[in-house]
Amino acid sequence: MADTLADTLVAMQTAPLSTTDLPVTQQVRIELAERSYDILIGSQLLGRPETYAGLPKASTALIVSNTTVAPLYAAQLQAALQTHYGKVLLVSLPDGEVYKDWPTLQLIFDALLENSCDRKTVLFALGGGVVGDMTGFAAASYMRGVPFVQIPTTLLAQVDSSVGGKTAINHPLGKNMIGAFYQPQRVICDLDVLATLPPRELSAGLAEIIKYGPIADMDFLDWIEAHIDDLRAGDPTALAHAVKRSCEIKAFVVGQDEREAGLRAILNFGHTFGHAIESGMGYGAWLHGEGVGCGMVMAAELSQRLGLIDVALVARLRRLVERAGLPTVGPTLDAADNAGRYMALMQVDKKAEAGAIKFVVIDRPGSAAVRGAPEALVRAVIDACCAPV
């Protein structure tokens, strides 16, 4: 499986540009039979009516955004959509992971029903991962399914969460526990919007980009190491390549395994530890990408202690995560029994089976696998990777 994935990814060519008049620099297709769709990657996309040509027809569109992003970009999106839809509505959610919950989701349903939106209404998610996940789940559930479009405005959402159809809200007892696999009609990655992204959010996005290296493409890891400073500085050419390559790898994996029966789980590298950190600290204290960054270091450490990779790769990954501006030392979640607290939080991970925690490990450079691990070993990793009390 691993060889096939790596070989196929190397051999993959970006699809040729379509003959539209869009200033699209890249186009990546997700192949899922009748649910296939394109990711458009380029500049000046968001405000151009042509970007939205060919989407499902409807009398009404609803933009879902948040109080941070809407003031920046909702007006130009609204103007562009007015070419295609008779009525373009906007609902602005409070900003933050802590609002990825049912009461906030309800605001979307309220807006849809108060405006008599029918089952053809198209939803547009304008924001980061939280807005995308919530809009997607609202689209999956409203009248049992209406079409939606992802317009990710954070680096993390552009390279990961907006692609592949995972939608969800959090439950007090676990992250992303309530949701649906529901594919968007299109993903629009406008690189220009990254210019307004706070540095901390940019770093969080780099975590998900770095992820693709050790699990699928060591050449890409080399490239990221060579360009990490350009990426942090917001260099458009570097960002364009990072977004495109990340989307290509994710598109391939999702195309093989839409509903995470197997392969797709490797995309969760760093997420088992990362979710525990996010949940244990209280949603929003650490950004998702920060949890993943630190979680990747812990997962690499686990891989090394399982005898799968050498210490040099762990050190290399730790150094890169650090250079990306991300934490590499886990927080202490419980002064009395820190490892126990991590274990308890990881037991509600969606990959767990009958209480046994499953980890995504690097089984050799550029290849990942999902497996269990002896509890004593996992506890030792947590002890080694977390700050002393």
Added chain:
Amino acid sequence: MADTLADTLVAMQTAPLSTTDLPVTQQVRIELAERSYDILIGSQLLGRPETYAGLPKASTALIVSNTTVAPLYAAQLQAALQTHYGKVLLVSLPDGEVYKDWPTLQLIFDALLENSCDRKTVLFALGGGVVGDMTGFAAASYMRGVPFVQIPTTLLAQVDSSVGGKTAINHPLGKNMIGAFYQPQRVICDLDVLATLPPRELSAGLAEIIKYGPIADMDFLDWIEAHIDDLRAGDPTALAHAVKRSCEIKAFVVGQDEREAGLRAILNFGHTFGHAIESGMGYGAWLHGEGVGCGMVMAAELSQRLGLIDVALVARLRRLVERAGLPTVGPTLDAADNAGRYMALMQVDKKAEAGAIKFVVIDRPGSAAVRGAPEALVRAVIDACCAPV
């Protein structure tokens, strides 16, 4: 379309019994490629371990029921499931359409997460339409989808709501507005449980049985007329045939159009008016089947005024609905502008497009179609069919 449907239904033969040792009298298959499943119809099914053979393996099963049904049947179901699952949990919801909402759905998620249920956990819906719709939506959404089984305990759920994968909860502004198309692994219709059904609930179920006549099978309508008193008296042979024939028709329609792109909408005959009544009266005041019974009379009246059927068929249907113990006169929802209130409530119907209400009409005996109607005509139907203030 209509001729094909009627002809096909007449030609359809019930699938031969499988060579299991189950006391299954009937078996109807829903053909949906990899989502295909069987409806088992018979007696002594619920408490027999063999009924649950061949379902997905898991360490844990969760029975979702309500405070009315659980005391009657949960213990024997639990005992039967213990043969197959290491842990069999039970969550009992408050009973009634008024609880088909998010806070009650949350009780299911709470039970799943508090018991560390993983993504293989199988949910069993033990109850009527509300329990089935809520359990199905919980199964569709928990960890983005876990398997579930329908064990309908009302006549209405056995002949309609448990079959076909429509799941949902209500929103204060509209019925079944938030949900998913999500198919069960199996539907188990144990006819014995109908013996404990209150007469009013039995009548409500008859509404959905009667429905299949005018829209798909006039021979079945003849049969229902001849056996309506047996059905109301709970005669097992009559009920067995009514459940089987209803499931056959529904299975065929759902197999043609799982996600209601077209044909499936005919199963909503009587539901546009019926939902307005249910919603306008406040959920729970009228049973769903009562709304549908009265709604069918109104939809037939509309069909007649559109020149599609003659007055004799309307009268025949009204008489049968009445003999089934169901209301045939609509309630006054607004003394000042009753028709206006109905129109406003029908505008949030899921079949509506751009504010235009769509009705399921009988276009000739045994055949239905979905179409709009002039507002003045619809208002006249409402005026003619509702009780004077």
